[in-house]
Amino acid sequence: MTDPAAASxxxxxxENILFLALTHLAGLAGIVYAAASHFSLATLGLxxxxxxxxxxxxxxxxxxxxxxxxxxxxxxxxxxxxxFGAASFQGPALRWASDHRIHHALTDEEADPHNxxxxxxxxxxxxxxxxxxANTAKTTRHQGTFRFGILLAAC
Numbered sequence: 254m255t256d257p258a259a260a261s262x263x264x265x266x267x268e269n270i271l272f273l274a275l276t277h278l279a280g281l282a283g284i285v286y287a288a289a290s291h292f293s294l295a296t297l298g299l300x301x302x303x304x305x306x307x308x309x310x311x312x313x314x315x316x317x318x319x320x321x322x323x324x325x326x327x328x329x330x331x332x333x334x335x336x337f338g339a340a341s342f343q344g345p346a347l348r349w350a351s352d353h354r355i356h357h358a359l360t361d362e363e364a365d366p367h368n369x370x371x372x373x374x375x376x377x378x379x380x381x382x383x384x385x386x387a388n389t390a391k392t393t394r395h396q397g398t399f400r401f402g403i404l405l406a407a408c
Contacts, residue, residue, distance in 0.1 A: 263383050263384075264383065264384040265383060265384070266381065266382055266383055266384045269381050269382060272342075273381065276342065303340070306337045306340075307337050307338070307341035308341070310333070310334045310335075310336075310337035310338040310340075310341060311341055311343055313334065314326075314330075314333075314334025314335070314337075314338050314346070315334065315338045315343055315346050315353075316353065318331070319334070319346050319347075319350040320349065320350040320353040320354060321353075334346070352366055366380055366385060367380055
């Protein structure tokens, strides 16, 4: 018996490629602009603070809280994680957590969205450039496991 997903042609995810290319180009343009113009240390501090808050939201919120449910958090902290997770362009928390749970359930199998057997490039970023069941699926798979399902789906 053959897997129907394996027989389907690989489709390039142009929306993701364009978005990732434009955000990186905008970041480079921002660095060039900041270097060529007068900017304050306060601006640099704001950027470093924003980066820190986004990283905390991805690791502490999207990963540890929403995907693994490693701890409980107040509604205020959950909203903080959702807002700064969205600010870091991680996509909806519900999809991120679902994707991550699939990754742990099917580690290094064909259906693993980040399957390292497809190579280092695929596991770290390549999977974002192609339409796969994981990155195009509806985000309702684990909706019942979240208290703030509507808010999660909206971000």
